[in-house]
Amino acid sequence: MKDIKINKSPRVTRLVKSMLAILEAVGIPLENVHDRTRMRIAEAVLAVAGIKKSFAEAVSSDDKRFLTTRQIIDYENKYLEGNYSPGSYDDIRRHHLILLTTAGYVVSSSQIGTQSTNNPTRGYACSPIFAELLRTYGTRQWAQTLADFRQKNEELREQLARKRELERIPVTLPSGVEVRLSAGEHNELQRDIVQEFLPRFGFGAEVLYLGDTTDKYLIREDAKLRALKFFSLEHEELPDIVAYSREKNLLFMIEAVHSFGQMGEIRVKKLKDKLLDCTAMLVFVSAFENKKTFRKFSDDIAWESEVWLADSPDHMIHFNGYKFLEIHK
Numbered sequence: 166m167k168d169i170k171i172n173k174s175p176r177v178t179r180l181v182k183s184m185l186a187i188l189e190a191v192g193i194p195l196e197n198v199h200d201r202t203r204m205r206i207a208e209a210v211l212a213v214a215g216i217k218k219s220f221a222e223a224v225s226s227d228d229k230r231f232l233t234t235r236q237i238i239d240y241e242n243k244y245l246e247g248n249y250s251p252g253s254y255d256d257i258r259r260h261h262l263i264l265l266t267t268a269g270y271v272v273s274s275s276q277i278g279t280q281s282t283n284n285p286t287r288g289y290a291c292s293p294i295f296a297e298l299l300r301t302y303g304t305r306q307w308a309q310t311l312a313d314f315r316q317k318n319e320e321l322r323e324q325l326a327r328k329r330e331l332e333r334i335p336v337t338l339p340s341g342v343e344v345r346l347s348a349g350e351h352n353e354l355q356r357d358i359v360q361e362f363l364p365r366f367g368f369g370a371e372v373l374y375l376g377d378t379t380d381k382y383l384i385r386e387d388a389k390l391r392a393l394k395f396f397s398l399e400h401e402e403l404p405d406i407v408a409y410s411r412e413k414n415l416l417f418m419i420e421a422v423h424s425f426g427q428m429g430e431i432r433v434k435k436l437k438d439k440l441l442d443c444t445a446m447l448v449f450v451s452a453f454e455n456k457k458t459f460r461k462f463s464d465d466i467a468w469e470s471e472v473w474l475a476d477s478p479d480h481m482i483h484f485n486g487y488k489f490l491e492i493h494k
Contacts, residue, residue, distance in 0.1 A: 169200050173246045180216060180245070181207045187302060190311060191295075191318070193264050201399055202260060202381050208247065209261040212240035213271055214291045214299055225296035231274045231288025234258055253401055255425040259351065260381055262289060268318075270295040294318075338372050339363055344384065346377050350454070354421040357475040358406055358452050362419070365478060370408035370417055374398060394442040402435050409445060416445035419452055422462060427451045433467040 169185065171178045184207040188195060195203050213232055214223040224230050232240065234254040241247035265271035266289070274288045291299065294314065301310040334346040336356045346352035355375065363370050373395075375384040385398055393409065393416060396402075405426070406419040418436060420426045428449040440447060449470040453459040459474060459482075466472060472482035 169203055171204060176218065177246050180211055183220070183302060184210055184216075187299065188265075191268075191270065191298070191314065193268065193270075195264075199382055199399075205256075205261045206264070208241045208245050209237055209257055210265060210271065210291075211245060212237045213262070213289050214296060216299070217244045220299045220302040223291060223296045223299035225293040226272050226274075226290040227293045227296075228290075231290045233288050237289070250401060263347075336360065336375075338384075339367070339369070340371065344375070346383070351421055351423040352377065354423060354452060354454055354475060355405060357478070358419055358421060358473070361475065361478040362450075362452065362473050363408055363417075366473070366481060367408055367417060368410040368413045368415060370410040370415070372406065372408050374403070374407035376403075376405055393445050394440075396439045402432070402439060404436075414445050415448050416440075416443060417448045417450060419450040421452050422458070423454070427462040427465055428467050428470045429465040430467045433470060 169182065171181055173181075181204055185195065185203060188207070188210070195206065198206070214220075214225075215230060216222050234257040235251060237257050238247070238249050238251055238254055241249055262271055266273060270292055271289050272292050274290070294317065298310055298314045301307045334352050334356050335343055336346055336359050337343050338359060346355060359372060359375070363372070371386075371389075372384055373386040373390050374382075377383040382398065387398070389409065390398070390407070395407070395416075404418040405421045406417070408417040408419065409415070410417070418428075420428055426432075428451045433449050436449070437447065449467065450473055451462070451466055451470065452473045452475065453462070455474055455476045459472060466484050468484050470484050472484065474480070474482075
């Protein structure tokens with residue numbers, strides 16, 4: 166795996182690089198993952214395992230230590246020299262722990278107790294066998310423990326790999342090109358946005374950015390985004406989908422809202438501030454699966470933004486002013 170540049174203290178740099186080496190050794194596919202995301206994955210696992218100085222500190226679900234996504238961010242900021250927004254907690258589940266939970270190396274309290282998998286208070290812990298492996302890293306027992314771990318988990322990884330590939334969601338872009346998203350309700354909504362919303366309301370828009378839980382930069386048209394004076398894709402305010410209509414010079418910033426991320430007043434203001442020099446007109450869209458989900462977030466939708474519901478694809482809800490009244494005169 167390529168080396169990663171980390172602008173942190175020697176202690177944190179050592180822990181992150183060591184964790185990345187461990188994840189590579191146990192078959193977590195990080196080759197095509199962006200450096201910042203790789204670092205955040207390593208930090209999330211360090212937090213879940215309770216590691217501050219040494220891998221000998223690693224704990225597991227057997228120790229009854231489960232961290233919520235917000236607690237993971239708090240841990241990263243306090244012990245791993247992070248400077249991460251508390252509002253980015255949903256990225257922990259969707260981007261930073263998804264590979265580990267899929268492989269079974271990190272487990273959710275919902276898998277052990279009776280919590281719903283959609284419960285935002287659920288926590289994460291290392292599996293006992295993975296924590297045992299972490300504790301031997303850098304010791305004489307490491308090589309043998311790793312060999313035993315690989316043997317026990319090889320069949321599981323192969324099964325998971327086949328299952329993930331079968332479950333991947335095909336998405337046909339407006340250009341006709343097909344990409345495949347990893348399975349999940351969030352990505353199903355992203356598929357609907359690309360295949361149903363954009364053809365209806367996008368004025369021939371081209372997808373310039375599309376993220377996935379396993380590849381945050383599945384589609385990234387950097388040159389076209391730079392030409393529009395768009396901000397860096399590494400920024401935390403990046404929406405799920407960015408699409409551009411050359412016909413109308415409209416830049417659509419679309420959030421697929423499943424459990425977080427709606428275009429609220431603060432979010433829209435931050436995006437507008439970042440896009441002061443953008444040469445296109447900005448369109449902010451919050452997409453929901455249905456009215457029931459939309460109602461949970463309706464109080465926080467920004468004015469001068471749009472709402473689209475996947476189960477009513479021919480209609481939109483405009484949180485806008487008088488200009489739409491002109492249509493009905």
